[in-house]
Amino acid sequence: MMKSPCYDKNGLKRGVWSKEEDEMLRAYVERYGHSNWRQLPKHAGLSRCGKSCRLRWLNYLRPGVKRGSYTQEEDQLIINLHQQLGNKWSSIAKRLPGRSDNEIKNHWHSHLKKLLERNHAEKSELKTKASDNCEGEATKYLEPENTLLGLAAASSSDIISSENSPHIYNSSSNFSFGGESVVNASACEIFEEFGDFWTQPFLPENIYDPNNYNSLNYAANEADVDEYSSYIFNNADFLCHEMQEFPEDPKMDI
DNA sequence: AAAATATACAACCGCGACATG
DNA sequence: ACATGTCGCGGTTGTATATTT
Numbered sequence: 001m002m003k004s005p006c007y008d009k010n011g012l013k014r015g016v017w018s019k020e021e022d023e024m025l026r027a028y029v030e031r032y033g034h035s036n037w038r039q040l041p042k043h044a045g046l047s048r049c050g051k052s053c054r055l056r057w058l059n060y061l062r063p064g065v066k067r068g069s070y071t072q073e074e075d076q077l078i079i080n081l082h083q084q085l086g087n088k089w090s091s092i093a094k095r096l097p098g099r100s101d102n103e104i105k106n107h108w109h110s111h112l113k114k115l116l117e118r119n120h121a122e123k124s125e126l127k128t129k130a131s132d133n134c135e136g137e138a139t140k141y142l143e144p145e146n147t148l149l150g151l152a153a154a155s156s157s158d159i160i161s162s163e164n165s166p167h168i169y170n171s172s173s174n175f176s177f178g179g180e181s182v183v184n185a186s187a188c189e190i191f192e193e194f195g196d197f198w199t200q201p202f203l204p205e206n207i208y209d210p211n212n213y214n215s216l217n218y219a220a221n222e223a224d225v226d227e228y229s230s231y232i233f234n235n236a237d238f239l240c241h242e243m244q245e246f247p248e249d250p251k252m253d254i
Numbered sequence: 255a256a257a258a259t260a261t262a263c264a265a266c267c268g269c270g271a272c273a274t275g
Numbered sequence: 276a277c278a279t280g281t282c283g284c285g286g287t288t289g290t291a292t293a294t295t296t
Contacts, residue, residue, distance in 0.1 A: 016264070016290085038281060054282080055265065090284060102264080105285070110262050 013047045017056055021046060025053055026061050059100045066098030070107060078104060079112055 007013055013021075028044035034057065037050035046053060059065070070078075074096055081092045089101035089108075096104065 014266075036281080049266095050281085051267085051283095052265075058283095059264080087285065101284070106263060 012049050022061060025056060029057055059102050064098050075112060
């Protein structure tokens with residue numbers, strides 16, 4: 001469904017770049033460099049403006065440019081840097097090798113910003129409910145310093161559920177808790193359950209796989225216990241939310 | 255199955271900063 | 276000091292694709 005190319009009043013092509021154009025630009029820049037973007041398209045035989053060529057090169061064609069999904073670490077770094085620097089996308093991009101400012105900016109607007117906003121709203125609501133349920137006992141787990149992305153004052157749950165990141169925060173998250181089923185629990189009950197859980201052995205068949213956040217599994221050996229305990233602790237708000245959001249979900253076996 | 259809507263990504267535009275003459 | 280040209284940044288728009296109704 002590719003739109004036919006359109007041209008501006010100067011006869012310069014606009015819109016999506018073709019493979020041929022990409023190759024022409026790549027070949028020219030690799031051979032002659034890009035000392036003058038304005039003159040470059042003319043010499044390279046491209047009917048594009050210099051700005052368009054520059055953008056195409058920086059975002060897609062230059063060596064080392066990274067495409068595709070953002071990792072959890074990248075998401076977190078962007079959020080933290082954005083909090084420190086604001087919309088200084090070029091500065092942020094310098095800290096993320098292979099990512100362009102434009103790509104980061106797009107990722108922010110299409111994913112991270114919305115996630116943070118939604119998370120903020122949910123968190124406020126959850127705090128209210130949690131304090132109602134057990135007189136503030138659970139709220140300590142919701143403090144920023146206890147969340148993975150505390151710096152951003154947002155719970156980690158949504159962040160690592162970013163569309164381009166491994167998912168953990170979605171309705172299909174599959175929990176098992178040593179075969180014990182605890183559904184429709186209040187925030188207090190959940191945290192009490194976690195307290196017991198931390199002292200219990202872990203099930204080998206439910207190894208927590210950092211490469212597969214979609215399933216919330218458990219550590220298999222003692223070395224993993226600390227990591228997983230931290231994970232549960234840091235995501236307490238997420239778990240609490242899941243229990244409230246999907247109280248009847250049979251998959252939510254905690 | 256089709257239409258409507260939402261989402262993600264690619265690209266464009268305007269403006270300020272900087273370099274040069 | 277000023278004019279002009281170029282670059283780079285950030286905001287915004289356009290479009291393809293996915294999802295929902």
